[in-house]
Amino acid sequence: MRHYQRFVTISTAGKSLAKITSKIQAIVAESGIETGLCTLFLRHTSASLLIQENADPDVLRDLENFFAKLVPEDSQRYIHSAEGPDDMPAHIRTALTHSSEQIPISQGRLVLGTWQGIYVWEHRQRSHTRELVVHITGD
Amino acid sequence: MRHYQRFVTISTAGKSLAKITSKIQAIVAESGIETGLCTLFLRHTSASLLIQENADPDVLRDLENFFAKLVPEDSQRYIHSAEGPDDMPAHIRTALTHSSEQIPISQGRLVLGTWQGIYVWEHRQRSHTRELVVHITGD
Amino acid sequence: MRHYQRFVTISTAGKSLAKITSKIQAIVAESGIETGLCTLFLRHTSASLLIQENADPDVLRDLENFFAKLVPEDSQRYIHSAEGPDDMPAHIRTALTHSSEQIPISQGRLVLGTWQGIYVWEHRQRSHTRELVVHITGD
Numbered sequence: 001m002r003h004y005q006r007f008v009t010i011s012t013a014g015k016s017l018a019k020i021t022s023k024i025q026a027i028v029a030e031s032g033i034e035t036g037l038c039t040l041f042l043r044h045t046s047a048s049l050l051i052q053e054n055a056d057p058d059v060l061r062d063l064e065n066f067f068a069k070l071v072p073e074d075s076q077r078y079i080h081s082a083e084g085p086d087d088m089p090a091h092i093r094t095a096l097t098h099s100s101e102q103i104p105i106s107q108g109r110l111v112l113g114t115w116q117g118i119y120v121w122e123h124r125q126r127s128h129t130r131e132l133v134v135h136i137t138g139d
Numbered sequence: 140m141r142h143y144q145r146f147v148t149i150s151t152a153g154k155s156l157a158k159i160t161s162k163i164q165a166i167v168a169e170s171g172i173e174t175g176l177c178t179l180f181l182r183h184t185s186a187s188l189l190i191q192e193n194a195d196p197d198v199l200r201d202l203e204n205f206f207a208k209l210v211p212e213d214s215q216r217y218i219h220s221a222e223g224p225d226d227m228p229a230h231i232r233t234a235l236t237h238s239s240e241q242i243p244i245s246q247g248r249l250v251l252g253t254w255q256g257i258y259v260w261e262h263r264q265r266s267h268t269r270e271l272v273v274h275i276t277g278d
Numbered sequence: 279m280r281h282y283q284r285f286v287t288i289s290t291a292g293k294s295l296a297k298i299t300s301k302i303q304a305i306v307a308e309s310g311i312e313t314g315l316c317t318l319f320l321r322h323t324s325a326s327l328l329i330q331e332n333a334d335p336d337v338l339r340d341l342e343n344f345f346a347k348l349v350p351e352d353s354q355r356y357i358h359s360a361e362g363p364d365d366m367p368a369h370i371r372t373a374l375t376h377s378s379e380q381i382p383i384s385q386g387r388l389v390l391g392t393w394q395g396i397y398v399w400e401h402r403q404r405s406h407t408r409e410l411v412v413h414i415t416g417d
Contacts, residue, residue, distance in 0.1 A: 001140050001276070001279050003416065005313060005382060007389075035144060037178055037274050039315055039380050043391030045331045051238040053184045053230055058219040062227050063234060065218075066210070071344070079343075080336040088340050091331055095341060099329040099394075100380040102178050102239040104144060104274040111146075111272045113182030116238075133389045135315050135382040137276065137279070137415065138142065140279050140415070174283060176317055176413050190377040192323045192369055197358040201366050202373060204357075205349070241317050241378040243283060243413040250285075250411045252321030255377075276415065277281065 004031035004136040009129050012047065012122035015068070015086075017060045020132070021110075021117045027134050028105055036105045036138015040118070043131045046090030047122050048097040054117030067093050067123075090123035097121060105138055142276040143170035149269045151186065151261035154207070154225075156199045159271070160249075160256045166273050167244055175244040175277015179257070182270045185229030186261050187236040193256030206232050206262075229262035236260060244277055281415045282309035288408045290325065290400035293346070293364075295338045298410070299388075299395045305412050306383055314383045314416015318396070321409040324368030325400050326375040332395030345371050345401075368401035375399060383416055 006027050012018050028038055042049050053059040071089040075081040078088040101118065103110045112118070120130055145166050151157050167177055181188050192198040210228040214220040217227040240257065242249045251257070259269055284305050290296050306316055320327050331337040349367040353359040356366040379396065381388045390396070398408055 001142065003279065003313065003315075005384060035142065037142075037276065039382060041380065041382050041389060043389065043394065045329070045391070045393050050234055051184070052234060056219055056221075058217075059227065059230055062217045062219050063231060066216075066231050070209075070348075077344075078336075078340045080334055080340050082334075088337065091337055092341060092344050095328055095330060096235055096374055098237070098376070102180065102241060102380060104178060104180050104272045106144060106272075111180060111182065113184070113270065115184050116182065131391065133382045133384075137315065140281065174281065176281075176415065189373055190323070191373060195358055195360075197356075198366065198369055201356045201358050202370060205355075205370050209348075235374055237376070241319065241380060243317060243319050243411045245283060245411075250319060250321065252323070252409065254323050255321065 001139050006134045008132050010120045010132055011129055012120060013127050014122060014125045015064060017119040017121050019117050019119055024118055025110055028110060031136045033105055033136050033138040034108045036136060038103045038105055039135045041100045041133040045094055046124050047120060047130050048094040049101045050097050050119045050121050051101055051116050052119055053115055055115060086125045093123040140278050145273045147271050149259045149271055151259055151269055152266050153261060153264045154203060156258040156260045158256050158258055163257055164249055167249060170275045172244055172275050172277040173247045175275060177242045177244055178274045180239045180272040184233055185263050186259060186269050187233040188240045189236050189258045189260050190240055190255050191258055192254055194254060225264045232262040279417050284412045286410050288398045288410055290398055290408055291405050292400060292403045293342060295397040295399045297395050297397055302396055303388055306388060309414045311383055311414050311416040312386045314414055316381045316383055317413045319378045319411040323372055324402050325398060325408050326372040327379045328375050328397045328399050329379055329394050330397055331393055333393060364403045371401040
């Protein structure tokens with residue numbers, strides 16, 4: 001068994017989900033690992049990782065709408081408001097989703113289901129460059 | 140160090156949690172791995188994994204009730220409604236919980252706490268057959 | 279590749295986040311592993327793990343306030359109430375956050391972003407001693 005680690009950057013648009021499935025699949029191919037485990041780790045507290053429906057873009061809009069309503073940008077609700085009205089909601093949305101995801105690898109490919117895509121979810125209003133660590137183990 | 144990977148199917152009943160603890164423990168035993176890590180990955184976007192209380196079944200009913208209220212089946216709220224009123228809520232409930240879980244292994248057993256059980260949570264109204272990937276590493 | 283596993287206890291204060299970043303970093307150093315993956319697993323269903331903002335303590339208060347409002351301690355809402363009004367909310371808060379976290383290791387250190395800290399979130403009213411399993415693989 002061996003491992004393969006890569007740091008990559010992801011450009012996000014504000015308050016939306018950026019699909020990274022093919023980028024991650026390419027890194028898995030590059031690693032040459034046939035059977036193993038791929039761990040993704042996002043180095044931020046106001047953006048997160050999600051595995052979600054990859055077919056209908058309306059699902060992504062509904063996810064964004066649901067979270068926008070669940071965690072409103074209303075500075076009266078939060079003590080931490082110095083970094084803007086979208087900052088504390090972004091932290092809460094990150095807490096409710098995931099900083100890391102794990103996906104096994106079989107026959108050189110991620111074992112994602114037919115409808116699963118991998119996303120970086122930007123929770124701030126403005127676009128950002130986000131740092132993702134990809135750690136693959138196996139043989 | 141070596142790994143052991145198995146694809147298994149789980150039969151679920153609609154909108155409820157199916158306990159899979161002993162099934163996973165049996166696969167760990169089968170692997171012969173004494174110290175290591177067990178990763179579970181569910182290949183779906185409308186069912187998810189959860190580690191929760193394994194003693195009082197009322198906890199599972201309260202979890203289901205809470206999520207049913209938090210993410211209502213009300214098609215007016217969602218753009219994505221073509222696959223039925225329970226589909227978009229199922230995606231959101233999956234986002235709020237987990238596609239993967241990791242549990243270390245010690246002395247040939249999952250290190251679950253006394254009250255922890257492993258569950259597949261079906262978020263659709265109808266029963267389904269769900270595919271789970273179990274990936275174990277260690278020695 | 280090899281692994282290193284440690285069981286540690288964490289003392290928590292009621293309904294608050296206990297920072298464990300330096301404790302985990304010390305275990306990583308102790309392991310001597312330079313490139314790898316660190317998995318944390320909490321053996322409880324009424325406390326959870328979270329990676330969050332490590333700078334402004336107001337963020338932690340806002341997180342606690344948000345979750346207290348989202349999952350109220352109102353025994354009329356829950357069937358499971360025998361263990362006190364804070365027990366079922368604690369299970370739900372655990373479901374909404376994480377039993378495990380994974381963080382890659384590079385150059386002997388966790389690859390946490392500048393603003394990321396690791397926390398055990400106590401969801402019960404009273405302080406507890408919580409058991410955490412740290413499993414590190416790499417070389």
